[in-house]
Amino acid sequence: xxxxxxxxxAWRVALLNGLNMTNLGRRDKNVYGTIGSLQELESLxxxxxxxxxxxxxxxxxxxxxxxxxxxxxxxxFDAYLINPGxxxxxxxxxxxxxRQSGKPFVEVHFANIFATGHRxxxxxxxxxxVMGFRHHGYLGALTALVAALDAGAAQARx
Amino acid sequence: MRNLGQLRRGDTRWKIAVLSGPNxxxxxxxxxDFSDQLESWGQALKxxxxxxxxxxxxxxxxxxxxxxxxxxxxxxxxxxxxxVGESLRHCLKDAKRPCVEVHWDNAELGDQSIFAPSVTTxxxxxxHFSVLGALTSLALALDDAxxxxxxxxxxxxxAHGTPRSLYQ
Numbered sequence: 001x002x003x004x005x006x007x008x009x010a011w012r013v014a015l016l017n018g019l020n021m022t023n024l025g026r027r028d029k030n031v032y033g034t035i036g037s038l039q040e041l042e043s044l045x046x047x048x049x050x051x052x053x054x055x056x057x058x059x060x061x062x063x064x065x066x067x068x069x070x071x072x073x074x075x076x077f078d079a080y081l082i083n084p085g086x087x088x089x090x091x092x093x094x095x096x097x098x099r100q101s102g103k104p105f106v107e108v109h110f111a112n113i114f115a116t117g118h119r120x121x122x123x124x125x126x127x128x129x130v131m132g133f134r135h136h137g138y139l140g141a142l143t144a145l146v147a148a149l150d151a152g153a154a155q156a157r158x
Numbered sequence: 159m160r161n162l163g164q165l166r167r168g169d170t171r172w173k174i175a176v177l178s179g180p181n182x183x184x185x186x187x188x189x190x191d192f193s194d195q196l197e198s199w200g201q202a203l204k205x206x207x208x209x210x211x212x213x214x215x216x217x218x219x220x221x222x223x224x225x226x227x228x229x230x231x232x233x234x235x236x237x238x239x240x241x242v243g244e245s246l247r248h249c250l251k252d253a254k255r256p257c258v259e260v261h262w263d264n265a266e267l268g269d270q271s272i273f274a275p276s277v278t279t280x281x282x283x284x285x286h287f288s289v290l291g292a293l294t295s296l297a298l299a300l301d302d303a304x305x306x307x308x309x310x311x312x313x314x315x316x317a318h319g320t321p322r323s324l325y326q
Contacts, residue, residue, distance in 0.1 A: 051161045052161065112278065112280060115277075117275070127264070127283050127284055128281075128283030128291070129264055129267060129281075130279075130281050130291065133281075133295040133298075133299050134299070136299045136302065137279070137295050141295075143291050144284045144291025145284065145291075147160075148284045148285065151287070153284070
């Protein structure tokens with residue numbers, strides 16, 4: 001590890017992908033782009049974490065309760081990145097679990113869902129919201145999150 | 159600084175303009191310092207960044223009119239114009255370049271933004287680091303021939319909600 005990196009902490013970030021994200025490679029490419037699968041996406045973000053000296057642990061489920069269990073059972077993460085997938089509109093248990101964790105989280109969506117006239121329920125509790133960059137949004141979100149953690153500026157919202 | 163340059167696949171020095179609208183100066187604290195910060199982030203990401211701050215909507219319009227021919231994308235914090243800046247919104251749409259709506263705080267992302275439906279993407283929260291994140295994602299999206307690359311010809315190189323006339 002280069003000496004310049006020794007003074008930067010290695011953060012632990014959980015990457016959560018919610019409902020329907022397992023179907024990624026087969027969804028509308030006009031919205032979701034050309035990324036081949038959820039596994040490809042998770043590898044991309046985990047690899048980016050290595051460049052940012054950040055440990056990314058990827059988890060996904062099509063069952064909302066699994067996401068809540070995951071968040072409640074492990075408090076070792078410094079922050080969360082979440083694409084709630086189909087939970088964006090009504091994922092109250094997941095949003096509340098993230099809020100109760102007391103850790104900052106950033107919601108990422110492939111599409112600019114505001115452009116469709118909808119609002120995500122996660123936005124009100126998220127430290128950050130990223131929409132419309134397809135899979136590239138995850139890397140920008142991780143970059144900004146790590147920089148904010150480094151500066152002690154990443155705050156969980158109440 | 160962590161290794162931002164490693165995140166990109168391409169090496170084109172995209173020219174990205176960052177606009178800070180009315181009422182954003184108190185957030186920026188010092189406009190020259192913020193411009194310097196953006197320049198160092200741009201160097202790390204290997205893109206060119208130009209920052210403009212104005213409290214005058216007309217100056218923002220004139221800046222976009224004069225810069226869009228040789229700018230690859232815009233990051234815009236509309237500040238006090240978020241709910242009412244119809245001229246700025248229309249001007250950005252006419253520029254036919256990818257545009258990111260940036261806010262420093264998610265509280266500004268309520269129901270009131272008139273920009274959200276016509277911008278390509280949104281990056282909000284995380285203070286001034288939202289600008290860093292938006293720069294990173296925009297550079298990667300411009301590198302992507304299937305997405306925002308100006309010479310992209312893929313049938314998939316248009317974002318959801320983005321007018322098909324982007325670039326044309």
